[in-house]
Every structure is written in structure tokens, then in C-alpha cells.
Amino acid sequence: MPDQADSRLTVVVITHNRRDQLLATLDRLSRLPERPPVIVVDNASADGTPEAVSRHHPDVVVLTPGRNLGAPGRTLGVRRARTPYVAFSDDDSWWEPGSLARAADLLDRHRRVGLIAAGVRAGPGGADDPLNDVLARSPLGHDDGLPGPRVLGYLACAAVARREAYLAAGGYHPLLFIGGEETLLAYDITARGWDVCHCPEVVAVHHPVGGVRPGRPAAQRRNGVVTAWLRRPLPVALRRTGELAADAWSDPEARQALRGVLTRLPAALRDRRPLPAPVEDAARRVDASTRTR
Numbered sequence: 001m002p003d004q005a006d007s008r009l010t011v012v013v014i015t016h017n018r019r020d021q022l023l024a025t026l027d028r029l030s031r032l033p034e035r036p037p038v039i040v041v042d043n044a045s046a047d048g049t050p051e052a053v054s055r056h057h058p059d060v061v062v063l064t065p066g067r068n069l070g071a072p073g074r075t076l077g078v079r080r081a082r083t084p085y086v087a088f089s090d091d092d093s094w095w096e097p098g099s100l101a102r103a104a105d106l107l108d109r110h111r112r113v114g115l116i117a118a119g120v121r122a123g124p125g126g127a128d129d130p131l132n133d134v135l136a137r138s139p140l141g142h143d144d145g146l147p148g149p150r151v152l153g154y155l156a157c158a159a160v161a162r163r164e165a166y167l168a169a170g171g172y173h174p175l176l177f178i179g180g181e182e183t184l185l186a187y188d189i190t191a192r193g194w195d196v197c198h199c200p201e202v203v204a205v206h207h208p209v210g211g212v213r214p215g216r217p218a219a220q221r222r223n224g225v226v227t228a229w230l231r232r233p234l235p236v237a238l239r240r241t242g243e244l245a246a247d248a249w250s251d252p253e254a255r256q257a258l259r260g261v262l263t264r265l266p267a268a269l270r271d272r273r274p275l276p277a278p279v280e281d282a283a284r285r286v287d288a289s290t291r292t293r
Helices: 017-031 049-058 073-080 099-111 131-136 163-168 182-193 216-231 234-247 252-269 277-292
Strands: 009-017 038-042 061-063 085-092 093-095 111-121 159-162 194-205
Touching: 009 017, 009 073, 009 099, 017 038, 017 049, 017 085, 017 099, 017 234, 038 049, 038 099, 049 159, 061 073, 073 085, 073 163, 085 099, 085 163, 085 182, 099 159, 099 194, 111 131, 111 182, 131 194, 131 277, 159 163, 163 182, 182 194, 182 216, 182 277, 216 252, 234 252
Parallel strands: 009 038, 009 085, 038 061, 111 194
Antiparallel strands: 085 093, 085 159, 093 194, 111 159
16 A cells, blocks of 8 residues: 555545445545545435544545535535545445556546546446446547547546546536436536546446436436537437427326426526537437447
8 A cells, every 4th residue: 555645636425315335435445545535425314424424434524515416516525625636436336446546647648638437347346337338339439649439428426537627617517416417517528628538447336236216217318308408409409308208108207307307498498508519519429329229
């Protein structure tokens, strides 16, 4: 183990009512050779999470916004961080030893990269997540000056960001709350001149317990359409809304998602900023590759 922590990177963790899982994740993070500082953002847990973290991991900074911010809670942690790079974990994910140092090395060498989409393993000793293959086959290609293929998607708990790029893009959008929030941030980072790259040599372990949280699939469908209203051309947003409305006739999950879209639509229209033409072209290429899989 090195004599001191790697001063380049902080880990930000969001959590909500998963005290025991969070403590296990913090145990793993504390054993990493990089010894990163850790910031936990507690999204209004009612299970004693902040007190338990302070008791078992007194070196961890705990932020308590007093309400459940969802994914935007990560931005509080990024603002508090004092390192140039920030890695993200959830209460059910952590990083393989050495991966954070590799990520920092890559970001040191590749100044255009604003966010690294890491490889993902499913649980301790588990198989590669299917997302890895999707990212590796990105239609956006692999420029010589980049460490991996450019992508417009990733898993939020398996990402390492350049703090400057994350904050310049505004972090995770409050309208999305949580569930499929990554695409919008990838759009916004790329729109500001940075690249989002898949680097499989950087590896996060994701070990969800208890299956998919209730309401998450509907939130992901909702947020896909809201993201289109926020950043994509009107024909794209209208088409995606129409597809969701058609499904809503027979699918309760789609009805829930559609209600969420309609509730958020006025705010999305107020904050609508269509992507620059090159980024929109990249988004269309990703859309086309997704339809053909």
C-alpha cells in the first residue's frame, strides 16, 4: 500500500436507505491501494446512514442535503471534492484495485477526455456486464488521440469524470432525478468540447442486491423521452413521445412513464438547448446502431 493517498481523485457515493450495503462498499473502498478520499451524499435516508458512516468510517465526508436529490446529489459531492478527477460509486458498487490510478493516468495523458466510461463486472468474481460489449462497439469510433472509443452512454456508478468537465456541463439534471440519467450528461459534456470514452481497463464492480428497484424501468423510459425534449430536435422528441403514448394503452409501466413526461414537459421546454450539429449527428449514429441490435 502506498504511503499516501493518490491526490488526483475523490470517490463520490450517493445512497438512500441502504446503510448496510453502503458500509460494505466503504469497507472495500478503504482497502483500495489508491486510498482515495470518499464523499458520501446521503439522500435523506431514514435508517441511520449518516450516523453509521461517521461511526465506522470517520474519515469519510458525509453530506446531508435533507431531501432525496436523486442523481443530482452527486453534484454536491463533486463540488465538495478538491481533486481534479472524481470517480462515482453507488452503495452497491465499488472499484477494482488499481483501476482508479489507471483512470487518473488516462485523464492525465488525454486532456480532451471529460469522462471515462469504465468496464463493469457484475458482482465479486462475476461476469462482464453486457453493457461492456455495447460500449466497445460504439459507432462513434476510436480516434488516435483518445484512450478508447467515444460513447454517449455509460453506467453512472462506473464512471470517472474530470471535475472541470462535469461542473461545466452542470452535472446530472434535476428533472431526471434518477434512472437513465447518464445520456443527458454525456450529451452535455460532449457539447462543451470534451470526449466521453470507454476504457475497459478501468473496472467497476456492480453488485445490486434485491433486483431492480420498484419504478426504475418506468423512470428510465420517462427520462429517455425527457432527455429528447431537453436536447434533441423536435421530430425526435415528438416521435419518442408518440411511441411511449402508443405503448401506454396496454402497458402500465409505459403509462407511469408517460405521466412523468407530461408532468416534466413544461420545465423541459424552458430548459431546452438543442445539441450542436456534430453532437446531434453522433447521437443519431448511436440511435441507429441501437435500432439495428
